[in-house]
Amino acid sequence: MKDEIQEKLTELAYKRTTPFCYGCYVKAPKGVCPHCHSDDLMRHLEGVGVEWGTDWVIKHILQEKLTAIDTDEAFEDSIRGCYPEETVIGWLKLDTLEILKSQDPISWRIAKDEYIDSLEQDGEIISLDGGSNYYWKHDLESLLE
Ligand SMILES: [Zn+2]
Structure with a gap:
């Protein structure tokens, strides 16, 4: 592809x-x-x-x-789709993403890299410059139609 x-x-x-x-x-x-x-x-x-x-x-x-994919944003969107928006800790209702990011930035980054890798392996996103910029496959396809 x-x-x-x-x-x-x-x-x-x-x-x-x-x-x-x-x-x-x-x-x-x-x-x-x-x-x-x-x-x-x-x-x-x-x-x-x-x-x-x-x-x-x-x-x-x-x-x-085309606009290159904002990989941070794409990962955040995917996580938002997987978990409730707010998490209750004691009497606090907190933004789940912010907690994940601030409590364990390293695992956040690793999970993001894995997510981007999996998109690339599934052929949904494509980089033509060794991973500096990614584009959605469907965007590339419509550009070439
Ligand atoms: Zn000449």
């Missing part, structure tokens, strides 16, 4: 950019530089820049079109 999305994003990155000869500093839409005839070309993304490869183009497209 991830490979397929990566592949389609690469395709999209090629479509959105023009080959570019850096040596002559000209666009080479035919895939060969009109001046020096080199086919060793960078990619030019209008209004953004020129660089080798397509990873940076993909990154730009994702940033422009």
Whole structure:
């Protein structure tokens, strides 16, 4: 699934950019530089820049079109769905999430990491940069439709 999305994003990155000869500093839409005839070309993304490869183009497209998942927020939502909103301790009614977070921040973080891992393993979320940013699979799919 991830490979397929990566592949389609690469395709999209090629479509959105023009080959570019850096040596002559000209666009080479035919895939060969009109001046020096080199086919060793960078990619030019209008209004953004020129660089080798397509990873940076993909990154730009994702940033422009999608919002990376706020993993803290996603985890909190999931926990809110699992436990009552308030927990009674003695005569206090307290926010369950706040208690969990403040009483044991380490287990909170571990549980969050496990939650994100499980989403990734189930293919619901995908990272294309080694875990710095995650996107929902359905968001990526609708972007590529
Ligand atoms: Zn050239």
